[in-house]
Amino acid sequence: MPRKFVVAVLALASLTLSGCSVFYPNWGATSLPTESNLAPEISESAAPESSESTDAEVAIEPSESPSAEPTATEIKRKETTVEIIMAFVDQEAGVLQVVAQLPEIVDLGGTCTFKFIGGSVSKSLTAKAEPSSDYTQCHPIEFELKDLAVGDGVISVSYESDGYFGESAGQSVVIG
Numbered sequence: 805m806p807r808k809f810v811v812a813v814l815a816l817a818s819l820t821l822s823g824c825s826v827f828y829p830n831w832g833a834t835s836l837p838t839e840s841n842l843a844p845e846i847s848e849s850a851a852p853e854s855s856e857s858t859d860a861e862v863a864i865e866p867s868e869s870p871s872a873e874p875t876a877t878e879i880k881r882k883e884t885t886v887e888i889i890m891a892f893v894d895q896e897a898g899v900l901q902v903v904a905q906l907p908e909i910v911d912l913g914g915t916c917t918f919k920f921i922g923g924s925v926s927k928s929l930t931a932k933a934e935p936s937s938d939y940t941q942c943h944p945i946e947f948e949l950k951d952l953a954v955g956d957g958v959i960s961v962s963y964e965s966d967g968y969f970g971e972s973a974g975q976s977v978v979i980g
Contacts, residue, residue, distance in 0.1 A: 884909050884963065886916075886972040891959045893979060899946040900979065904961040904972060906933070906940040914965030916942030922957025922979060933963065952979050 890903040902918050914933040920926070931943040942961060957979055962971040 881965075881967055881969050884911075884968045884970040886961050886963050886970045888959060888961055888972050888975045891975050891977055893949065893977060895949070895980070897946075898949045900949060900952060900959075900977060901944060901946050902959055902961070903944045904942040904963075906942075906963055906968070906970065909940055909968055910935045910938065911940045911965050911968055914940065914963055914968065916945075917962045917964070918942075918945045918947075919960050919962070920947055920952060920957055920977075922977075923953030923955055925951070925953040925957075927951060933965070949979060954979050 884906050885908050886904055886906055888902065888904045890901070893900050900920070904916060904918070911933065912935050915930055916933050917928055917930050919928045927947060929945050929947065931945045933940050933942050940963075942963070955978070957977050958974040959977055960972050960974045963969060
């Protein structure tokens with residue numbers, strides 16, 4: 805009987821802890837990845853896609869002076885989907901916590917801007933985005949409840965990078 809109990813407890817603990825990876829893709833990481841660590845991995849996986857790209861995706865015009873990087877007008881960015889996967893008020897911690905992701909792309913170097921509008925208050929915070937295996941996730945952000953208006957509010961998240969842009973639909977929250 806004790807052996808079955810131990811197996812059942814271990815199975816329950818495994819299932820419980822595996823759910824943590826839903827909210828943050830790199831659970832257990834000791835530090836944030838650097839561009840030098842991720843660049844070869846991303847560029848290798850992006851290589852097949854770049855060979856299939858069309859002129860409509862990237863339009864580079866010849867310039868008179870050589871430049872190391874194309875300008876913003878030379879690159880046509882793609883619109884992408886931004887989803888808010890979690891927005892909740894934690895009264896004990898005194899924060900509104902928001903997590904968002906981009907389910908259709910794996911992108912490096914983008915930023916997410918979280919916006920709260922409620923009453924006469926409008927607040928925005930920016931966080932980095934981090935690529936995962938098959939999506940990109942914004943780092944979780946927390947708005948201090950003391951800085952927000954009590955009552956109904958709306959949260960939205962926008963994403964910007966060299967290759968992509970997008971904005972989520974607004975999500976209602978109640979600050980109490």
